[in-house]
Amino acid sequence: MITLFTMLIVMFAGMFWLFRVAVALLAHLQMDFMVQPLDLNVEIALLFVTFIALVLVIRRNMIGGLIYLISYALYFGIDLFNSLSGGMQGPQEQGAAFVSGVAMLLALGVFIDLSFSKDEQGGGSNKKTNWFYGTSEYTRDKDDRDDTNQYKF
Numbered sequence: 001m002i003t004l005f006t007m008l009i010v011m012f013a014g015m016f017w018l019f020r021v022a023v024a025l026l027a028h029l030q031m032d033f034m035v036q037p038l039d040l041n042v043e044i045a046l047l048f049v050t051f052i053a054l055v056l057v058i059r060r061n062m063i064g065g066l067i068y069l070i071s072y073a074l075y076f077g078i079d080l081f082n083s084l085s086g087g088m089q090g091p092q093e094q095g096a097a098f099v100s101g102v103a104m105l106l107a108l109g110v111f112i113d114l115s116f117s118k119d120e121q122g123g124g125s126n127k128k129t130n131w132f133y134g135t136s137e138y139t140r141d142k143d144d145r146d147d148t149n150q151y152k153f
Contacts (some may be wrong), residue, residue, distance in 0.1 A: 002060075006117065009109045009132060015070075016106055017050050035099050036092075038079055046075050057110055065114035072107035076100040 024043045026033045037043040049071050056064020080100035088094045 003117070006113055009106070009113050010054070013054060013057070013106050013110055014105065015080055017047070017054060020050075021047060038096075040076065046071060057114065060114065060117070062114055067113045069111040071105045072103050076103040076107075080104060117144065 020043065023033060023037055024036050024040060024047060027037050027040055027043075050068065053064045053071065055070040057068060077100070080097060083093055083097040083100065086132075088097055
């Protein structure tokens with residue numbers, strides 16, 4: 001059973017991915033926007049990697065969460081570290097640091113959620129029926145005293 005936290009964190013990750021698509025598109029069209037990509041070519045490659053990772057995260061695959069965390073740590077984590085250690089001079093740098101912080105929190109949230117619920121699979125299972133159908137504990141064993149007659153007319 002997928003929890004509400006899992007649905008929300010995946011939804012926020014998807015919305016952040018759409019936000020990054022808009023940022024890359026507006027930077028490619030050379031339009032002004034409050035957030036600029038760190039490197040447009042790496043940003044576009046990261047969008048494709050993130051899409052594949054999000055598909056794997058929706059399927060509850062741990063590799064997807066690991067790819068998502070590593071790719072975001074390499075792209076946004078380095079920028080966040082540099083902006084926090086170098087000092088933020090203006091609102092443009094503060095906005096970039098905020099977006100990098102949100103990206104790192106999302107990546108950590110996705111990875112932690114997947115690691116805590118690694119045995120859960122999406123769909124197909126139900127708590128109400130797994131206790132009976134999910135095990136072979138309740139199957140009836142036949143012994144030699146059972147009646148084997150068919151009683152057909």
